[in-house]
Amino acid sequence: DTAVSQTPKYLVTQMGNDKSIKCEQNLGHDTMYWYKQDSKKFLKIMFSYNNKELIINETVPNRFSPKSPDKAHLNLHINSLELGDSAVYFCASSKGGLGAHQPQHFGDGTRLSIL
Amino acid sequence: QQPVQSPQAVILREGEDAVINCSSSKALYSVHWYRQKHGEAPVFLMILLKGGEQKGHEKISASFNEKKQQSSLYLTASQLSYSGTYFCGTDLPSNDYKLSFGAGTTVTVRA
Numbered sequence: 001d002t003a004v005s006q007t008p009k010y011l012v013t014q015m016g017n018d019k020s021i022k023c024e025q026n027l028g029h030d031t032m033y034w035y036k037q038d039s040k041k042f043l044k045i046m047f048s049y050n051n052k053e054l055i056i057n058e059t060v061p062n063r064f065s066p067k068s069p070d071k072a073h074l075n076l077h078i079n080s081l082e083l084g085d086s087a088v089y090f091c092a093s094s095k096g097g098l099g100a101h102q103p104q105h106f107g108d109g110t111r112l113s114i115l
Numbered sequence: 116q117q118p119v120q121s122p123q124a125v126i127l128r129e130g131e132d133a134v135i136n137c138s139s140s141k142a143l144y145s146v147h148w149y150r151q152k153h154g155e156a157p158v159f160l161m162i163l164l165k166g167g168e169q170k171g172h173e174k175i176s177a178s179f180n181e182k183k184q185q186s187s188l189y190l191t192a193s194q195l196s197y198s199g200t201y202f203c204g205t206d207l208p209s210n211d212y213k214l215s216f217g218a219g220t221t222v223t224v225r226a
Contacts, residue, residue, distance in 0.1 A: 043216040056213050106156035
C-alpha cells in the first residue's frame with residue numbers, strides 16, 4: 001500500500017562505481033521528482049518528469065541520468081560516483097499537470113554513502 | 116530563488132506556541148509546508164495559494180501574505196509529535212513544476 005516506494009533504502013558503494021535507484025508510485029500521479037538532501041538537510045530538486053517528459057533538469061552533473069519508462073516509474077542512474085554524491089535521494093510525486101501547485105508525496109529516501 | 120526561513124531552530128515545552136517564517140525575494144504563486152522527522156520522508160502539511168488564505172492542519176495553521184511574499188506557520192499548543200524539521204517550499208507563477216525549499220526550521224518540543 002506504499003504510495004511512493006524507492007529501492008534500495010541504503011546504498012553503500014565505492015567511488016567510481018555506477019549505481020541506480022528505482023522509484024514507483026501507485027497514486028496515479030502525472031508528475032514525479034528526484035530531490036537530493038545533503039547532510040545539512042538542504043532539499044534540492046534535481047529532476048522533474050510530467051507524463052514521462054523531462055520538465056526540470058537542474059544544474060546536475062551529467063553523471064546523473066533519470067529515466068521514466070512510464071508515468072508511474074522514475075529511476076535515477078548515477079555514473080562514476082564521487083564522495084560528494086553522498087546524500088539522501090528522495091523521489092516524490094504529485095498529481096495533475098501543474099506539479100508544483102499540488103502537494104508532493106515523498107518516498108522514504110535512499111541513503112547513498114560513498115566510501 | 117531559495118526562500119529564507121527563520122528561525123533556524125526553536126525549542127518549546129509542550130503547550131507552547133511558535134511561529135516559523137518563510138520569505139521570498141520574488142513574487143510567489145504558492146507556498147507549501149512540509150514536516151520531516153529524523154530519518155523519515157518529508158510529509159505534506161498544507162499548501163497556500165496566492166490570495167492571503169489561511170489553512171490548518173490539526174493545531175498547525177499557516178498564512179500567506181502575497182504582498183510581502185511571506186508565509187508564516189503557526190504551531191499552537193505544541194505537542195511532542197510536532198517535533199521535526201519544517202520546510203517551506205515556494206514556486207513562482209512562471210514555473211509550474213519547480214518547488215524551491217528553504218533550509219528548514221528544526222522544532223524540538225519537550226515534555
